[in-house]
Amino acid sequence: MGNLSGKVALVTGGGRGIGRSTAIALAGAGADLAVCSRTQAELDEVAEQVKATGSDCFTGVVDVTDRAAVERFCAGLVDHYSRVDILVNNAGGGLERAVVAEADPDLWRRTVEVNLFGTFLFTRTLLEHISDGGKIINVSSGMGLKAGMQASAYNVAKAGVHIFTECLANELWPRRIDINNLVPGPVATSTFNRDDPSARTPTADILARFAEAPPAHFPEFERVKHPDEVGKLALWMALRPEGGPTGQTFSLARRPL
Amino acid sequence: MSEQDLAGKVAVVTGGGRGIGRSIALYLARAGADVALCSRSNGEIEAVGEEVRALGRRALAMAVDVAEWEPVESFARAVVAEFGRIDILVNNAGGGFEVTPLAESTPQGWREAVEINLFGTYHMIRACLDDIPAGGKIINITSGMGLEPRPGNSSYSAAKAGAHMLTRCLSLEIWDRGIDVNDIIPGLVATTNVDWAKDRSSVESVLAEFEGKSPPFAPSERVKHPDELGELVLWVASMPAGGPTGQSFSLARRPF
Numbered sequence: 001m002g003n004l005s006g007k008v009a010l011v012t013g014g015g016r017g018i019g020r021s022t023a024i025a026l027a028g029a030g031a032d033l034a035v036c037s038r039t040q041a042e043l044d045e046v047a048e049q050v051k052a053t054g055s056d057c058f059t060g061v062v063d064v065t066d067r068a069a070v071e072r073f074c075a076g077l078v079d080h081y082s083r084v085d086i087l088v089n090n091a092g093g094g095l096e097r098a099v100v101a102e103a104d105p106d107l108w109r110r111t112v113e114v115n116l117f118g119t120f121l122f123t124r125t126l127l128e129h130i131s132d133g134g135k136i137i138n139v140s141s142g143m144g145l146k147a148g149m150q151a152s153a154y155n156v157a158k159a160g161v162h163i164f165t166e167c168l169a170n171e172l173w174p175r176r177i178d179i180n181n182l183v184p185g186p187v188a189t190s191t192f193n194r195d196d197p198s199a200r201t202p203t204a205d206i207l208a209r210f211a212e213a214p215p216a217h218f219p220e221f222e223r224v225k226h227p228d229e230v231g232k233l234a235l236w237m238a239l240r241p242e243g244g245p246t247g248q249t250f251s252l253a254r255r256p257l
Numbered sequence: 258m259s260e261q262d263l264a265g266k267v268a269v270v271t272g273g274g275r276g277i278g279r280s281i282a283l284y285l286a287r288a289g290a291d292v293a294l295c296s297r298s299n300g301e302i303e304a305v306g307e308e309v310r311a312l313g314r315r316a317l318a319m320a321v322d323v324a325e326w327e328p329v330e331s332f333a334r335a336v337v338a339e340f341g342r343i344d345i346l347v348n349n350a351g352g353g354f355e356v357t358p359l360a361e362s363t364p365q366g367w368r369e370a371v372e373i374n375l376f377g378t379y380h381m382i383r384a385c386l387d388d389i390p391a392g393g394k395i396i397n398i399t400s401g402m403g404l405e406p407r408p409g410n411s412s413y414s415a416a417k418a419g420a421h422m423l424t425r426c427l428s429l430e431i432w433d434r435g436i437d438v439n440d441i442i443p444g445l446v447a448t449t450n451v452d453w454a455k456d457r458s459s460v461e462s463v464l465a466e467f468e469g470k471s472p473p474f475a476p477s478e479r480v481k482h483p484d485e486l487g488e489l490v491l492w493v494a495s496m497p498a499g500g501p502t503g504q505s506f507s508l509a510r511r512p513f
Contacts, residue, residue: 166512173477173510185501221432223499236492243479245444247512249505254432256425256503 004238005030008081012064012122013091015042016200017189018139020049021231022088027055029235031086034077036062064091064118065110074125085131086238089119089161090139093191094154103153111153116160123168133176133242137234138165140181140249145257148217162249169247178244180237183251184230186214186222203227222254263495264289267340269333271323271381272350274301276448276460277398277486279308281347284487285494286314290345293336295321315340323350323377324369326384333384343385345494348378348420349398352450359411370412375419382427391435392498396490397424399440399505404513421505428503437502439493443486444509445478477510 009026013019015037023035027050035046035057043059050057058080060073077084092115096107119138130136143151144158165181172179186192188206195201203226210224229252237250251257268285272278273294279301282292286309294302294309299320306318317339321332336343351374355366378397389395402410403417424440431438447454447463453472456462460483467480485508493506507513 169510169512170477178510221429221502243481243510245508246477246510248507248509251504252501253504254428254437254499254502256428 003030004086007031007085007238008034008083009086009088009238010034010036010077010084010122010126011088011090012036012062012118014046014088015039017191018184018187018227018230019088019090020046021227022090022234023057023231024049024053025228025231025235026086026088026238027053027057029239030055031238032056032058032081034058034060034081034084036060036064036073037091038063064121065113067121070118070121071125074122074129078126078129083129083131084126085134086137087122087126087130087134088137088139088234088238089122091118092139092141092158094151096153097150097194099150100152108153112157112160115154115157116164119161119164130177134178135238135240136165136168136172136177136179137237138179138181140165140183142183142185142251142253142255142257145183145249150217165249166247173246176242178240178242178246180245180247181249182230182234182237183249183253183257184225184233185251185253185255186210186218186224187227187230188224189227192224219255225252262289263345263491266290266344267293267336267342268345268347268494269293269295269336269343269381269385270347270349271295271321271377272352273305273318274298275305276450277443277446277483278347278349279305280483280487281349281490282487283308283312284484284491285345285347286312286316288491288495289314291315291340293317293319293332293340293343295319295323295332296350297322323348323380324372326380329377329380330384333381333388336385337388342388342390343393344390345394345396346381346385346389347396347398347490347494348381350377351398351400351417355412356410356452358409362412367412371416371419374413374416375423378420378423382423386431389434389436393434393436394494394496395424395427395436395438396493397421397438397440398486399424399442401442401444401507401509401511401513404442424505425503432502435498437496437498437500439501439503440505441486441489441493442505442507442509442513443481444507444511445472445475445480446483446486447480448483475511479510481508
């Protein structure tokens with residue numbers, strides 16, 4: 001499919017789901033990887049899968065809202081690889097799922113911090129180490145382009161990611177760094193399945209649960225995808241030539257956004 | 258390349274005589290598709306038809322003005338008579354630029370842009386839709402000008418905005434037939450109809466003028482070879498069934 005050998009890619013939230021599929025897809029094309037998430041056991045599994053492709057894997061346990069932890073991890077990453085060619089800001093999630101009238105202000109704020117501030121923080125911390133001609137891929141969401149209900153923090157945070165990508169594209173083109181949004185649409189992840197963190201449902205079971213129809217808050221014409229489909233799109237985006245699209249959105253959704 | 262295997266598929270490319278349309282036709286043919294082409298004049302599409310045949314595929318070339326319903330319908334009937342069905346429809350024919358402020362526009366020139374860019378797309382879809390099977394793809398070449406207002410070319414902007422909305426509406430109407438419909442936004446491409454190149458006699462002359470630099474009106478843009486569009490259309494046309502629909506895929510280098 002193409003060649004990323006000699007490139008260094010960081011995937012945030014890479015322990016499971018879309019992040020893990022993306023990390024493995026990039027490693028499969030030859031990139032050396034850095035992966036962070038909050039869970040060491042998941043990082044160990046990803047590192048093993050990445051190393052099985054012959055690529056190096058640098059890992060760290062990081063809460064993306066913790067500025068000191070992000071800076072420490074990035075310093076270690078730069079120490080290890082000396083630069084980043086591909087940054088995938090994937091870490092995210094919907095924590096507050098109440099209507100605004102009942103929302104918990106702390107959960108609302110934390111949802112914005114994980115999805116939006118985390119994306120900013122990794123970008124800000126690594127920008128001077130991202131190679132000219134590099135790529136930044138922000139995992140956004142259709143929910144950032146269209147309002148729903150009971151997820152206003154996530155809607156607002158992803159809308160922020162969306163416009164952040166555009167702002168950054170305007171600032172970074174002189175360095176030939178291309179930055180685009182990736183909209184996955186519904187994907188069979190533990191986050192999507194609203195799992196309790198103590199009991200994560202396997203991908204195959206989530207796919208089986210939604211094989212006939214997506215959950216009720218999606219239109220019937222959406223399809224719940226395997227995370228590998230998103231990893232494949234992220235790889236395609238990472239493989240665009242220098243001077244490829246920037247400030248754009250690449251979506252696997254099946255509803256107009 | 259196994260994922261980009263279009264062997265046995267039938268593709269229709271409008272405005273297929275040169276530039277982006279020619280590149281699209283040849284990319285689809287190289288991936289294995291038979292290709293039907295139309296454009297307003299006969300000579301260029303005949304030549305592209307020969308290039309398709311030289312790749313070992315079947316080709317049909319017809320002179321059709323997509324702004325007119327009846328010729329479009331005849332073309333669609335001829336394609337189905339020859340190839341049996343239409344798996345991939347690429348609405349690429351466009352242009353008809355009336356590059357003037359609205360206050361100086363002529364109703365005829367303004368209308369022409371809408372007829373080619375919007376009605377042309379509608380006509381082709383309307384004429385072909387009954388013969389597009391499940392797993393089919395409709396790809397509309399639209400423009401960033403249809404998403405972002407700029408002064409001086411309202412007919413083209415309005416027509417492309419209409420085509421963009423047509424894509425989105427249609428995706429909601431035909432998803433249950435297993436047909437996906439998406440937009441492609443080329444950004445700046447070296448073709449012989451661009452009005453921003455000094456020497457637009459060929460793709461090569463335009464590329465040469467902008468090698469290593471951007472047009473002054475779009476400093477972040479890169480002037481692309483039409484083949485980059487052929488590659489993108491092939492990628493979208495090769496998506497598995499249940500892939501994206503109602504979406505836009507852009508090669509532009511400016512947020513819209």
